[in-house]
Amino acid sequence: MSVPPQSPSRRRSGAARDARRRDDDRAAARVEQLAQQSWVEGAEPELPVRTTRPEEVVFHLGPTNSGKTYESLVALAENRSGVYAAPLRQLAHEAYARLSAQLPPGTVGLSTGEEEIDPDAPIVCCTVEKAPMRGDLLVLDESHWVADPDRGHHWARLVLTGEYREMHLISAAEAYLLLKPLVADAKQITVVNHKRLSRLDVLRAPVRADGVRPQTLVVAFSRKAVYAVAAALDPHRPGKVGVLYGALPPATRREVIDRFTRGETEVLVTTDVIGHGINVPATTVLFAETTKFDGFERRALRTWETAQIAGRAGRYGLTGHGTVGVLAGVAGMRADAGLLKAGAEVARGDAMSDLPKRRPRLRPELDDLGAFEPVDLPEALTRWAAWARAATKDQGATMTADDVTGLVVRVHALLPLLRGPLGRAGDLWTVWRLINLPIDYNPPRRTRWLALAKAALQAAAGQRVDPETVLEPMPEKGTVEDYEQAAAAARDAQTLLRSFPGVAGLTSEDAAEVEDACAERITELLPDAIRVTSSGRCTDCGTGIAPWFTTCRDCSVGTAGRGPGRGRNEHHKGDRHHDGHGRQPRQARAGRPAGRRSRPARPR
Numbered sequence: 001m002s003v004p005p006q007s008p009s010r011r012r013s014g015a016a017r018d019a020r021r022r023d024d025d026r027a028a029a030r031v032e033q034l035a036q037q038s039w040v041e042g043a044e045p046e047l048p049v050r051t052t053r054p055e056e057v058v059f060h061l062g063p064t065n066s067g068k069t070y071e072s073l074v075a076l077a078e079n080r081s082g083v084y085a086a087p088l089r090q091l092a093h094e095a096y097a098r099l100s101a102q103l104p105p106g107t108v109g110l111s112t113g114e115e116e117i118d119p120d121a122p123i124v125c126c127t128v129e130k131a132p133m134r135g136d137l138l139v140l141d142e143s144h145w146v147a148d149p150d151r152g153h154h155w156a157r158l159v160l161t162g163e164y165r166e167m168h169l170i171s172a173a174e175a176y177l178l179l180k181p182l183v184a185d186a187k188q189i190t191v192v193n194h195k196r197l198s199r200l201d202v203l204r205a206p207v208r209a210d211g212v213r214p215q216t217l218v219v220a221f222s223r224k225a226v227y228a229v230a231a232a233l234d235p236h237r238p239g240k241v242g243v244l245y246g247a248l249p250p251a252t253r254r255e256v257i258d259r260f261t262r263g264e265t266e267v268l269v270t271t272d273v274i275g276h277g278i279n280v281p282a283t284t285v286l287f288a289e290t291t292k293f294d295g296f297e298r299r300a301l302r303t304w305e306t307a308q309i310a311g312r313a314g315r316y317g318l319t320g321h322g323t324v325g326v327l328a329g330v331a332g333m334r335a336d337a338g339l340l341k342a343g344a345e346v347a348r349g350d351a352m353s354d355l356p357k358r359r360p361r362l363r364p365e366l367d368d369l370g371a372f373e374p375v376d377l378p379e380a381l382t383r384w385a386a387w388a389r390a391a392t393k394d395q396g397a398t399m400t401a402d403d404v405t406g407l408v409v410r411v412h413a414l415l416p417l418l419r420g421p422l423g424r425a426g427d428l429w430t431v432w433r434l435i436n437l438p439i440d441y442n443p444p445r446r447t448r449w450l451a452l453a454k455a456a457l458q459a460a461a462g463q464r465v466d467p468e469t470v471l472e473p474m475p476e477k478g479t480v481e482d483y484e485q486a487a488a489a490a491r492d493a494q495t496l497l498r499s500f501p502g503v504a505g506l507t508s509e510d511a512a513e514v515e516d517a518c519a520e521r522i523t524e525l526l527p528d529a530i531r532v533t534s535s536g537r538c539t540d541c542g543t544g545i546a547p548w549f550t551t552c553r554d555c556s557v558g559t560a561g562r563g564p565g566r567g568r569n570e571h572h573k574g575d576r577h578h579d580g581h582g583r584q585p586r587q588a589r590a591g592r593p594a595g596r597r598s599r600p601a602r603p604r
Contacts, residue, residue: 306343
């Protein structure tokens with residue numbers, strides 16, 4: 001079929017339309033370029049600054065058990081107005097209890113995110129994330145957390161921009177050079193160097209399970225290791241051994257610490273959670289191991305980590321002088337006596353530690369990004385990270401830009417939900433609050449954060465949300481681990497409901513009740529959980545192994561790997577390859593195929 005030729009006039013009109021379209025496209029591109037340029041100029045980060053200079057900043061520097069926190073709290077009590085901020089709820093509770101005992105009722109409040117008691121009182125004890133940005137006097141405990149990769153940005157912003165008349169910064173001496181530039185605008189800076197108030201000796205010989213005395217802390221670095229050590233100690237002090245680790249609900253942890261303080265528990269097996277300033281009447285700290293999994297690899301403790309834990313021994317005013325040493329005889333676990341000696345020197349203030357040479361962290365606020373819609377956030381965050389790296393570099397390396405990759409990943413997880421009916425509920429501020437919720441986003445709990453975020457959007461859009469989606473009921477029966485997981489889920493629900501009250505008709509108090517019920521059940525089950533622990537033995541042959549394994553190396557290989565005439569028991573003469581911290585885990589990571597049962601589980 002032939003196509004009739006177009007007339008010249010029609011060809012000219014078509015060319016004119018194409019030209020106009022190209023002009024329109026170029027004009028739209030120029031507008032978009034100008035908008036992007038305006039966004040870039042408006043979003044370019046600046047280091048946060050305060051508008052009112054502190055009258056005085058007092059640095060309290062020194063090792064553990066040197067009275068740094070005590071003197072700062074005395075200043076706070078005498079001032080009758082201010083804030084005490086710390087990294088842990090337990091420390092906030094300790095300060096609240098101490099100040100409440102000294103001052104009239106209603107003078108002291110508590111704010112930890114999980115609970116609020118008189119939060120508008122003249123003095124408030126809180127976790128750092130809950131600290132107000134202005135006030136009269138600020139006491140900031142464990143200030144070296146300013147360089148922590150996960151939470152350091154809260155410390156950095158509080159120290160750098162907090163508008164307080166007076167600030168008391170409590171830290172190890174090594175962190176002074178990190179902190180001083182953040183308060184360079186202060187009218188006066190005072191440094192108070194503190195000395196340890198009690199002796200700390202190193203035991204010459206290892207201590208075996210039957211030689212562990214009352215008022216002893218025994219340290220291991222995973223949940224399984226804690227239970228394995230407790231099971232080895234319990235036969236020698238039946239019913240007098242307790243456990244303390246991060247997965248326990250806060251209420252359970254407080255009960256465990258109180259029982260040890262009252263003497264009802266004589267030996268406490270704990271992770272390094274004990275090293276963050278928690279005061280207990282311990283005369284001895286024994287290390288069952290001196291390696292830990294730090295989220296990336298199993299490595300030896302640093303001397304500053306060792307010192308933080310070893311310094312819990314011999315607390316001034318609670319016990320006499322302290323001792324630190326090695327617990328020997330627990331299958332698959334070893335401690336380096338040389339490392340403990342070096343850590344004790346740091347804890348006494350006789351040597352400098354190897355506190356990592358990190359810089360304070362800077363993380364953006366929403367106003368720093370220049371974003372207009374949730375869809376802008378991934379690019380805005382990525383641009384901010386690049387600009388912030390340059391900005392902090394130009395500032396003489398005072399700070400470093402925080403890693404915002406996790407926020408970008410969360411935004412990408414939410415954006416598909418916003419393309420449907422939930423889009424009208426997902427405004428920029430709501431999405432920003434959701435991606436910053438302090439809920440674990442690491443597998444396998446990643447789906448938990450997404451389910452809670454979706455529930456918040458559904459509630460805001462007027463859709464019905466099943467209450468059990470947000471707050472799972474407490475199990476009727478289960479193990480300690482089952483109740484720990486249920487308590488963690490209830491804490492996540494509290495976190496959501498404090499920011500988005502009323503989702504599924506629930507309040508944060510509803511979630512707190514579930515967590516408290518789980519904590520009570522855990523407290524009841526802990527003694528039996530210690531007694532029935534069997535980890536630390538190969539499930540096939542019974543040989544002693546590290547508690548994070550289920551079978552020894554030889555049994556995991558199986559009979560196919562054995563040569564003729566070699567029986568299973570012959571492979572277990574000696575224990576040089578069953579220590580769990582030497583070659584066996586390294587070989588498991590580097591050379592063994594996936595799926596073998598002797599691969600170490602990821603510690604909790």
